[in-house]
Amino acid sequence: MKTILLIEDDTVVRENIAELLELANYKVFTASNGKIGVIEAKKHLPDIIICDIMMPELNGYGVLQVLSKEETTKKIPFIFLSAKTEHKDIRKGMNLGADDYITKPFDESELYSAIESRLAKIEILKDNLEKEEAENNDSPENQIKSLDHLKKYFSEKVEIFSFKTGEIIYRKGDNSNYVYLIQKGVVKTYKMDEHGKELITGLHKENDFFGFTSFIRNIPHSEHAAAIENTQVLRLIKREFKHILQKNHEITIELIDYLSDNVSEIKEHLIQMAYSSVRKKTADTILQFTEKIQKQTKENIQISRSDLASIAGIATETFIRTLSDLKKDGIIDIDGRNIKIVNIEKLKKVT
DSSP, rough: EEEEEEEOHHHHHHHHHHHHHHHOOOOEEESSHHHHHHHHHHHOOEEEEEEEEOOOSSOHHHHHHHTTTTTTTTSSSSEESSOOHHHHHHHHHTTTOSEEEESOOOOHHHHHHHHHHHHHHHHHHHHHHHHHHHHHHHHHSSOOOOOHHHHHHHHHSSSSEEOOTHHHHHTTTTTTEEEEEEESEEEEEEEEESSSSSEEEEEEEOOOEEEESSSSSOOBOEEEESSSSSEEEEEHHHHHHHHHHHOHHHHHHHHHHHHHHHHHOOOOOOOOOOOOOOOHHHHHHHHHHHHTTTTTTTOOOOOHHHHHHHHHOHHHHHHHHHHHHHHHTTSSEEEEEEEEOOHHHHHOOOO
């Protein structure tokens, strides 16, 4: 019989949910606040935890943070149950590592479905892990030995998250619990200065990793990340990513090269921003964006003028005027939001 720990401070709600779960043939342990919930979780090691957010002593976010640091409890599926329905609340819970989020009021079927799907996922992951470990013990060549193998691992094992154009993936100050791989689309990372001006720090295309922070210290993100177009990303918990690197040193070397190339590219971009003319910054930005998202020069580039200006490091109004000049010179064509390169050789020679 599967065991469930229910942490809920409302006595009526707690008793009603516990009864529903027992009728569904689950063994239920209960706790009336977060502090007791942590104790019960360590004592019983349930198969799954369902936890309210707003509670005395220790709220649900605190419970998850404590249990995620304990070796015996960090892999137990965790479902938030709360009346807090704002996107920021849901995002906060998922960023902390929750597996699901059910909002009150809810249907019985919704609760059962969330529990069953998470328990099934754990069983599948456990079976796959045992199978992979057996295969790795018998066949060393099955180990992840390159970044390409790692990307394949992401695509086969990691959950997909979709973001619409302009939607935030993470914000500055969010916990850096994941490493991301873009399956489809384009992502920008950026910072905001004290005047609210946006400075794009990086463009990431399909098959790029992003979201790296320290693997040793649990430090928050120092910049924002958002989708430039409709985007799908795969995200892997950082501690699992670290475990893969520790077991496969070849990947670590490749990753160092990958990150070094990114740093070199950023340095080159900063030099261009500091010393190039406005026309050259504009031209280089169009070329950079075309290359980054692997567009053919005959295809239209669809990106906001403010994003392009931010990459170039110049004011949006100045950037738009320079685009008009390049159009007059027959180097590009502009149709609404679309930019099309007409003469790429001339664009490369702009000074």
